[in-house]
């Protein structure tokens with residue numbers, strides 16, 4: 001043990017105190033002070049901060065050793081050993097409360113005292129080390145805790161931020177959704193109005209037009225050859241123009257009817273539709289000596305009459321826009337992809353120029369004159385309207401001089 005331990009002796013019997021000091025010094029302890037009263041003991045303890053106090057209990061003066069020990073322990077962490085002749089129960093009880101490191105009853109053997117001193121010093125040191133370790137641990141725990149709290153706070157902030165961003169995103173999406181819905185409704189409304197207008201206009205135009213063409217025909221029949229030759233020519237133009245206009249108006253009516261006269265969708269076997277289309281196109285196909293073939297075709301939810309119109313337009317175009325020198329061939333296919341069917345109508349005809357591609361599906365847009373290839377240019381516009389009514393898309397690919405392929409999709413919603 002530490003041999004230079006500093007010991008304060010509190011003992012009012014002068015001779016005894018000195019002899020004790022001698023003995024301890026001889027054992028290598030440092031004993032700088034001897035005090036004789038409790039008051040002095042408290043004072044000296046504060047001044048020299050000894051490693052140990054040997055405290056007599058019965059002292060002259062105001063306070064006894066136990067009270068002095070109480071006061072010392074209240075302010076300093078100094079181990080105390082009582083040395084006393086009095087070991088009655090009351091004294092013991094009072095002494096015990098001050099948590100002494102030893103209690104030696106006079107007379108005692110020197111060896112007994114030394115063991116008590118060493119034990120006290122050792123115990124005190126061990127306690128100190130333990131306290132220090134405990135404090136360090138405490139600090140580490142606190143550090144870790146506050147570190148964790150920081151991290152926690154940062155995380156919390158991040159969560160808040162993310163929540164906020166998500167909320168903002170959701171709000172923006174909802175707003176957009178509402179705007180899209182509004183725009184869609186608006187568009188549907190104005191579309192319906194326009195369709196209604198086109199329908200009424202076309203319908204009402206038919207009557208005066210019928211009158212014009214009727215009376216010009218009459219004029220032609222009655223006065224042909226009776227007026228001069230220019231007049232005959234003019235009348236022929238009027239008849240021709242009126243007929244063309246009539247066809248266009250009929251086409252326009254057919255176009256409006258896609259939306260207004262559509263039937264509810266029902267299971268429609270496209271094999272049967274194909275056969276019907278072939279019957280309708282029989283004359284044209286035979287005239288052109290065309291070959292129209294197809295892969296197996298599915299059954300889909302659709303408006304059967306419109307499916308006929310659609311395929312008839314596409315196959316009709318395929319055989320019509322033929323190259324003079326080649327047998328026209330048209331092939332129809334269907335392929336399931338995801339939740340829709342992709343149909344294709346492929347021909348080996350004259351093809352479509354890249355510049356015209358953008359006008360393909362517009363009303364009355366044609367790349368060739370009616371003299372070259374008959375028609376008014378309504379077919380593909382009707383096709384587009386039909387496909388879109390069914391929730392699909394339509395487009396074309398073509399290489400001028402090589403042929404064209406028209407594609408359209410129909411959702412598979414059996």
Ligand SMILES: Nc1ncnc2c1ncn2[C@@H]1O[C@H](COP(=O)(O)OP(=O)(O)OP(=O)(O)O)[C@@H](O)[C@H]1O
Nearest residue numbers: 317318321351366367368375376377378379380404
């Ligand atoms: N398979 C095709 N090959 C080459 N050109 C085509 C083909 N299909 C359409 N086109 C071009 O697109 C134009 C528009 O086609 P659409 O079917 O709308 O009208 P049309 O066939 O000329 O007349 P209608 O169909 O009213 O009798 C055609 O005039 C033609 O120039």
Ligand SMILES: [Mg+2]
Nearest residue numbers: 313317379380
């Ligand atoms: Mg056509």
